[in-house]
Amino acid sequence: MPRLYELPDLDLDDQAAIDGVHQMRSDLASVLRAPRRWQGGLRKTSQARAIQGSNSIEGYSVSNQDAAAAVEDEAPLTADQKTWAEILGYRRVLTYVLNVATQPGFRIDEATVKALHFMLLEHDLGKGPGQYRQRAIYVRDDVRDVTVYEGPDSDDVPALMASLILSLDEDRDADPLVRGALAHLNLVMIHPFRDGNGRMARALQTMALAQDDVIEPVFSSIEEWLGANTGDYYRVLSATGQGAWHPENDSHLWVKFNVRAHHMQAQTLQRRFDEAERTWVALDQLTAQHRLPDRVTNLLFEAALGLRVQRSTYIKHTELEKRTATRDLALLTERGLLDAVGQTRGRYYVAGDELRELRASVRSARRAVIDPFPGLMDEIGRVPSSSAGSVAAE
Numbered sequence: 001m002p003r004l005y006e007l008p009d010l011d012l013d014d015q016a017a018i019d020g021v022h023q024m025r026s027d028l029a030s031v032l033r034a035p036r037r038w039q040g041g042l043r044k045t046s047q048a049r050a051i052q053g054s055n056s057i058e059g060y061s062v063s064n065q066d067a068a069a070a071v072e073d074e075a076p077l078t079a080d081q082k083t084w085a086e087i088l089g090y091r092r093v094l095t096y097v098l099n100v101a102t103q104p105g106f107r108i109d110e111a112t113v114k115a116l117h118f119m120l121l122e123h124d125l126g127k128g129p130g131q132y133r134q135r136a137i138y139v140r141d142d143v144r145d146v147t148v149y150e151g152p153d154s155d156d157v158p159a160l161m162a163s164l165i166l167s168l169d170e171d172r173d174a175d176p177l178v179r180g181a182l183a184h185l186n187l188v189m190i191h192p193f194r195d196g197n198g199r200m201a202r203a204l205q206t207m208a209l210a211q212d213d214v215i216e217p218v219f220s221s222i223e224e225w226l227g228a229n230t231g232d233y234y235r236v237l238s239a240t241g242q243g244a245w246h247p248e249n250d251s252h253l254w255v256k257f258n259v260r261a262h263h264m265q266a267q268t269l270q271r272r273f274d275e276a277e278r279t280w281v282a283l284d285q286l287t288a289q290h291r292l293p294d295r296v297t298n299l300l301f302e303a304a305l306g307l308r309v310q311r312s313t314y315i316k317h318t319e320l321e322k323r324t325a326t327r328d329l330a331l332l333t334e335r336g337l338l339d340a341v342g343q344t345r346g347r348y349y350v351a352g353d354e355l356r357e358l359r360a361s362v363r364s365a366r367r368a369v370i371d372p373f374p375g376l377m378d379e380i381g382r383v384p385s386s387s388a389g390s391v392a393a394e
Contacts, residue, residue: 001162001163003163003248004160004164004167005185005240005247007171007174007178007182008252010252016372017263018177020372021177021259024270025266027270028266028273032219037298040298041276041301042272042273043216043218045307046219047218049223049227050218050221051071051087053225053228054198054202054227055083055086055227058086062079063078064306064307065307066079066084070087071091074310074313085123085124088123089120089121090199096119097116097203098216101206101211101217102211102213108165110162113200116200117200118130124195127195131193132157132192133191133193136150136153138150138151139191151189151244152245157192160192164187167182177262181254181259182251183204184204184205185237185251205221205222205258206220206223209221221265222261222262225264232257232377233257235380236253236257239380239383240253257376257380260371260372260373271369275366276301279304279359280297282361283300286300286354286358290337292332295320296328296332299314303337303338303350304351305359306359308341308348309338309348309350310348311326311347329349332349336353336354337352337355
């Protein structure tokens with residue numbers, strides 16, 4: 001089988017950070033085992049943030065509202081038709097990963113990878129969804145008019161992908177964080193498809209992590225963090241790949257970068273879980289103060305998270321009659337808890353002054369996220385590169 005990027009030798013700092021991630025994930029899983037009323041809201045926003053992050057890396061401007069609308073199967077607020085098609089494509093991929101990859105006996109194979117790629121790009125058949133590329137591929141920096149990455153020969157792609165799938169089985173004893181990072185690296189460097197390679201690589205990483213079965217995969221993805229740190233993501237890919245297919249290169253900095261992402265994302269989730277609990281307690285007090293029915297609390301929770309809420313979604317979640325749902329929303333608006341935006345069928349609601357103050361109060365106690373490898377990006381910056389540009393994931 002052809003050579004791929006290999007598992008690196010981990011140092012003591014790597015192992016300490018990995019152990020820290022697993023402890024945090026175990027703690028988060030323990031919290032989720034006891035039913036909490038805010039869990040559904042955080043699942044939705046976590047999936048939305050992953051969709052937003054992975055698409056934004058590729059240059060698609062996705063608002064948090066549109067990402068949440070995609071999860072709820074609602075119409076977009078601001079996205080144009082092309083961007084919305086890309087958002088929905090990745091939603092299909094992520095929905096499959098989150099719901100199927102955790103099933104007993106699930107195995108990642110080439111058919112699965114190709115099927116996911118078809119889901120991603122089925123709206124644009126000209127890009128060959130579900131098919132390996134048949135020609136050379138070059139990643140260009142259009143601003144500087146230079147090639148920043150050249151993928152392996154197209155004739156080598158089938159064998160390389162077969163080797164990648166085999167490695168996912170052979171590396172079962174490797175730590176899931178390391179195994180997922182290496183799967184991500186190999187797929188994005190093979191660049192097997194004409195388009196969508198970056199999103200597929202990140203989905204493959206999440207799919208590999210889902211088989212770890214410690215915490216729900218929606219809470220194990222680092223796509224949100226990568227989207228918020230796109231420049232660093234491209235820099236470490238460039239430092240590792242050196243402008244072309246070089247599987248002989250050391251993958252250590254790449255793996256360390258991914259462990260860092262997992263560590264900081266897990267800290268962020270811990271903070272969100274804590275804030276969600278305190279927000280819900282405050283909302284219970286608020287609804288009692290205003291003598292509101294308990295059924296509106298989840299609606300207020302989503303608004304407090306900064307999401308828009310709509311009557312159609314409220315009805316879907318509560319199974320209320322339209323008249324009752326309309327009356328609830330009118331009451332919440334009258335009390336100043338929600339602000340109505342727009343008219344008639346296009347109307348939606350956002351947090352009013354009192355909810356915004358509640359959210360600000362909860363966030364005022366927010367802890368800073370600690371970087372487990374504070375010197376890593378400086379170290380990556382010192383790696384000599386064959387190109388001044390950065391490897392683009394797609």
